[in-house]
Amino acid sequence: MMNKLILGRYIPGNSLIHRLDPRAKLLTSFYFIGIIFFANNWQSYLLLGLFTLFCVYLSKVDFGYFLRGVRPLLWLILFTVALQVLFTSGGQVYWEWGVFQITEYGVQNGIFIFCRFVLIIFMSTLLTLTTPPLELSDAIEFILRPLNVVHFPVHEISLMLSIALRFVPTLMDETEKIMNAQRARGVDFSEGNLIQKMKAVIPLLIPLFVSSFNRADDLATAMEARGYQGGEGRTKYRVLHWHKKDTVSICAYAILTIVLIYLRA
Incomplete structure (x- = not known):
């Protein structure tokens, strides 16, 4: 880490x-x-x-x-x-x-x-x-709560920020796994000039995007299976004090x- x-x-x-x-x-x-x-x-x-x-x-x-x-x-x-x-x-x-x-x-x-x-x-x-990302999301939602008066989607925005922040290290770990797999197949990311190094990184993007979309689909399925319907009328397990x-x-x-x-x- x-x-x-x-x-x-x-x-x-x-x-x-x-x-x-x-x-x-x-x-x-x-x-x-x-x-x-x-x-x-x-x-x-x-x-x-x-x-x-x-x-x-x-x-x-x-x-x-x-x-x-x-x-x-x-x-x-x-x-x-x-x-x-x-x-x-x-x-x-x-x-x-x-x-x-x-x-x-x-x-x-x-x-x-x-x-x-x-x-x-x-x-x-x-x-x-x-x-923790979940507590950070709760704090953002609480601070932005006055914007509910103008029908601003406070809960959805805080949830998006929390998920994005949470999955940054996950995507970095996934990128490292893909790079190690390609190194095992003979790819050298440190050879050549700047343009050649940039071209060597391009093959990382497709598997990374596919993995990200699959992870997003799994997350959406898990949220729907647990009955997630947004922030309206939703109670909280973690209460801030x-x-x-x-x-x-x-x-x-x-x-x-x-x-x-x-x-x-």
């Missing part, structure tokens, strides 16, 4: 983060992603970084999982950082060639963008690793916001 995509995976545990109400974790995760854009200096990013590491420590989840959450997006992060470094002007100029230049502000913005990406991925990974520790977590984010605004000023 450590070498696979961890998005959508849940690591069972009994830490403080695991025991928080999923509504509190979902709200605070989105709130953290929002306030991270208020950071504008190294002091504010240091504060957010220490806070994120403290949350990771409280979760008691191996730190390697969070690093592997960054790995699939590393090239996108580096590409974005490179654009910031090469096309941001201002401050002392360290290097210049045509339209490209490396300046003081460019390097600073590149570092800030990198930290922003990593912190967002860490917090999102923390949410999925410590929250808001505790004191959830309120404390909200207050912690409020204090974090105050300190962040102070450091920003």
Whole structure:
């Protein structure tokens, strides 16, 4: 598991983060992603970084999982950082060639963008690793419940998000099985240039699509066999309960916001 995509995976545990109400974790995760854009200096990013590491420590989840959450997006992060470094002007100029230049502000913005990406991925990974998909679905449905007034399909949307999140690691496992089967038949996915590597991946798509459609059909049959009729009039086996520790977590984010605004000023 450590070498696979961890998005959508849940690591069972009994830490403080695991025991928080999923509504509190979902709200605070989105709130953290929002306030991270208020950071504008190294002091504010240091504060957010220490806070994120403290949350990771409280979760008691191996730190390697969070690093592997960054790995699939590393090239996108580096590409974005490179654009910031090469096309941001201002401050002392360290290097210049045509339209490209490396300046003081460019390097600073590149570092800030990198930290922003990593912190967002860490917090999102923390949410999925410590929250079962079904509880996450219940939290999304509860938060979107006011949209029922305008006849928005809240239950269906939350169910779709939960199923999609749940089957991301399943599809990754299926892809790895197909790749191993084709490697056993002599296919080498690491040979050739970029175009040849892309062509080698194409044979993976057909069996993966067939497997996905079969899995979706089995899931639909299982839901119909159990009498699933949507969210209207449906009772819940898992009832969410808001505790004191959830309120404390909200207050912690409020204090974090105050300190962040102070450091920003």
